[in-house]
Amino acid sequence: MTATYRNPVLNADWSDPDVIRVGDDFYLTVSTFTKVPGLPILHSRDLVNWTIIGHAVTSGYADVRPGCGVWAPSLRHHDGRFWIFYGDPDVGICQVNAADPRGPWTAPHVVKPGLGLIDPCPLWDEDGQAYVVHGWAKSRAGVNNRLTLHRMAPDASAVLDEGTLVIDADLLPGYRTLEGPKLYKRDGAYWIFAPAGGVEQGWQSVFRAESIFGPYEDRIVLEQGGTDVNGPHQGGWVNTPSGEHWFMHFQDRGPYGRVVHLQPMAWEDGWPVMGDKGEPVLEGPVPVQGGAPGEPATSDDFAGPALGLQWSWQAEPDPSWWELRDGTLRLACVEGPEDLTERPAVLGQRLPGDPCTVTTSLTLAGDGRAGLVVLGFTYAFAGLERTGDKTVLVCGDMEPVPVEDGTTVTVGARIGDGALVTFLADTGEGLREIGAPFQATQGRWVGAVLGLFAAGSGTGQAIFDTFTVQRGSIQ
Incomplete structure (x- = not known):
């Protein structure tokens, strides 16, 4: 029997994905802004079942700066190494590389410094020449809707020229916010896959030229049409070992x-x-049959020796913030x-992205406040608060409920349709x-x-014991 899949294949905020195949293995990475660790590396054998195997950036951003940091990356394999190029709009075009996708990765290296340089993608040509194409962020550069190409040192140490404007989408009827370019070569022609129109209503275009410097002709190859998939664009083209072609892209789902x-x-x-005559498909046959089921981790028993790869801090963590001990996570x-x-x-x-119920056990030792939070532009939490000799269960505007000091309380959240959150607690009964119910909200270009x-x-410490994510809801 032919195994089938149903979209989305990664039903959570795996933003701005790019994907490659090396041998029989597929790898994917996404943008992470100022979260640490960043640039997660996902692995699959069939393009449908994915697991997290590591991160390419493990330090860097000391402060929470929504919408800053690591923007849309490109993932490539060249000369026996894995390469990720990404734009930090306040720094420039950066790259990291590794012999093994699980790491270790090199420290970020700035290939081209400057403001507003985003969404870079390299290409190493057959003649030994190397190139990098990138877009522009209007918030920093004052311009957007255009793509610039540079000659690049083959070792990706620096760009070698001032750059050539290869696509000016202001000259293309109906185009706006052209960004996220992915550069390829096929049968002697150069291809730039690039989305336009914005993340919520946009589309995917491709551009073709005989010379890498153009001129390029364009065609829209994927758009919403009569489907429910808004803004289908920004992703990567990949083929299977048997020679079939696939495209992975994102859809913006607000708080998800x-x-x-x-x-x-x-x-x-x-x-x-792409898709069904240029419109997204809902389901289809798994590209590579016989793969093992898998999905990115969510639950964590805190058995160590490290935090699960699904976790990240909102910015650079201090080692004193946390400890794994005896199957618990202890947060100062x-x-x-x-x-x-x-x-x-x-x-x-x-x-x-699916309805689920999340629970964890919490003990608060000493003064402080701790809990389980659902966080985007706005946030709400359920947790414990202790001042002096009084501990209470708190949640939004709810009247605090006294809890005996040292009591372990289960706190949780039921995430319903539309990301409506109902908080839960068990103090012994x-x-x-x-x-009150809380409507989860997206963050700046990220989900909740x-x-x-x-x-x-x-002075206080919060002790969390087993974080569980259960699909569906519990009563």
Whole structure:
């Protein structure tokens, strides 16, 4: 029996994906902004079942700066090494590389410094020449909707020229916000796959030229049409060992972030045709049959020796913030911004795109505040707060409920359709709903996150025991 898949194949905020194949293995990475660790590396054998195997950036951003940091990356394999190029709009075009995708990766290296340089993609040509194409962020550079190509040193140490404007989409009727270019070569022609029109209503275009410097002709190859998949664009083209072609792209789903879809792709009359005659498909046969089931980790029993690869901090963590001990996660109630959206010491993971119930056990030792948070532009949490000799269960505007000091309380959240959150707690009489429902919201170009936090003057400690994500809901 032929195994089938249903979109999205990654139903959470795996933003701005790029994908490659090396042998029988597929690898994917995504943007992570100022989260640490960043640039997760996902692995698959069939383009449908994915697991996280590591991160390419493990340090870097000391402060929470929404919408800054690591923007859309490109992943490539060249000369026996894996390469990721990404734009930091406040720094320039950066690259990291590794012999093994699990790491270690090199420290970020700036290939071209400058403001507003985003979405870079390299290409090493057969004649030994190397190139990098990139877009522009209007917020920093004052321009966008255009793509610039540079000659690049083959070792990716620097660009070698001032750059050539190869596509000015201001001259193309109906185009706006052309960005996210991916550069390829096929049958002697050069191809730039690039989205336009914005993340919520846009489309995927491809550009073709006989010379890498153009002139390029364009064609729209994927758009919403009569489907429910808004803004299908920005991703990567990849083929299977048997020679079939596929395109992975994102769809913006608000508080769920940018979920990843898989589209069949064929070549007709010298141009790619994606999905079903240029519209996204809902389901289809798994590209490589016989692969083992898998999905990115969500639950964590904190058995160590390290945090699960699904976790990241909102910015560079201090080792004193946390400890894994005896199957528990211990977070120090450290000082920091009162507003959790500005606080580096929030440990988070992506909000699942399907309804689910999340639970964890929490004990608060000493003074402070700690709990389970759902965080985007806005946030709400369920947790414990202790001042002096009084501990209370808190959740939004709910009247605080006294809890005996040292009591372990289960706190949780039921995530319903549309990312409506109902918080839960069990203080000894069973799991019950607490507080008012909360509508999860997206962040700046990211979906909401499920987070754990502990805040205070540094004297208290929050002890979390087993973080569980269960698909569907529990009563």
